[in-house]
Amino acid sequence: MDQKQAQEIAARALADDRVAELYQQINEQSNVEIRASTDSQWGSSTDANGTSVFVAPTDYPVESMFHELLHAKIKLQGYTQNLEFVRTVDDTSAKVLGEALDNELQHHRMFPLFIDAGFDPERFYHDADKNSYSRIRKELKSMKPRENSATAYFMKFLTILAPGGTGGEKERKQLENFFRAKVPKAKLKRIDEAAKELVLWRESSATDPGPTIKKIMEELGGMDGWWIGRSKNFPDEGHFIGEPFTLLDAKLFP
Numbered sequence: 001m002d003q004k005q006a007q008e009i010a011a012r013a014l015a016d017d018r019v020a021e022l023y024q025q026i027n028e029q030s031n032v033e034i035r036a037s038t039d040s041q042w043g044s045s046t047d048a049n050g051t052s053v054f055v056a057p058t059d060y061p062v063e064s065m066f067h068e069l070l071h072a073k074i075k076l077q078g079y080t081q082n083l084e085f086v087r088t089v090d091d092t093s094a095k096v097l098g099e100a101l102d103n104e105l106q107h108h109r110m111f112p113l114f115i116d117a118g119f120d121p122e123r124f125y126h127d128a129d130k131n132s133y134s135r136i137r138k139e140l141k142s143m144k145p146r147e148n149s150a151t152a153y154f155m156k157f158l159t160i161l162a163p164g165g166t167g168g169e170k171e172r173k174q175l176e177n178f179f180r181a182k183v184p185k186a187k188l189k190r191i192d193e194a195a196k197e198l199v200l201w202r203e204s205s206a207t208d209p210g211p212t213i214k215k216i217m218e219e220l221g222g223m224d225g226w227w228i229g230r231s232k233n234f235p236d237e238g239h240f241i242g243e244p245f246t247l248l249d250a251k252l253f254p
């Protein structure tokens with residue numbers, strides 16, 4: 001898709017008063033630029049330079065644009081991304097989980113605002129995601145209960161816990177039951193403890209999810225030797241998972 005098509009989709013979204021109002025609100029604080037997505041997914045970023053919204057083809061331009069503007073809104077209200085990673089271990093799971101959590105923790109806070117604006121909860125995610133429940137079920141079937149970690153399973157559980165989406169509550173419950181039947185008890189216990197942190201986060205008004213991310217990773221286990229930061233200022237502006245270490249310890253894994 002090219003820039004012209006992206007602008008056309010954005011214009012269709014902005015014809016909705018709710019989108020136009022939120023767009024204006026964001027744009028006053030953080031200059032919004034519309035860009036063509038390089039894949040099939042919508043996305044956005046908000047930093048000191050402004051906000052970019054990456055537009056992809058969709059049947060729901062209004063909801064998709066509102067969703068991305070909500071990401072910008074909560075960041076402008078203080079939500080702190082924790083996307084700096086330092087590691088002493090030859091493994092990438094904490095980075096993969098950390099990036100997924102950054103997105104999901106925002107979604108849990110954004111969802112009530114999406115509903116309050118009068119949108120359909122089933123359209124909270126971009127329509128490419130409409131088969132997510134059947135995809136997760138298939139992935140769970142191919143996983144190996146002994147070998148796959150609690151974290152690998154928790155990554156799937158995040159989709160089951162995610163607010164809104166096309167599944168509906170009955171389907172969500174069915175998928176959760178399938179998940180519980182599939183995952184070994186000891187791992188399930190860790191996953192449930194980690195999921196409690198997600199609920200606490202949703203109900204709190206904290207803006208830095210760093211402590212929540214640390215607790216989730218320590219509950220799940222297997223991620224000691226990582227540092228997750230809200231800036232590159234190691235170690236002051238971040239959290240160690242497990243015991244502290246120095247940059248010298250991390251020098252093998254730049």
Ligand SMILES: [Zn+2]
Pocket residue numbers: 067071103107
């Ligand atoms: Zn999102």
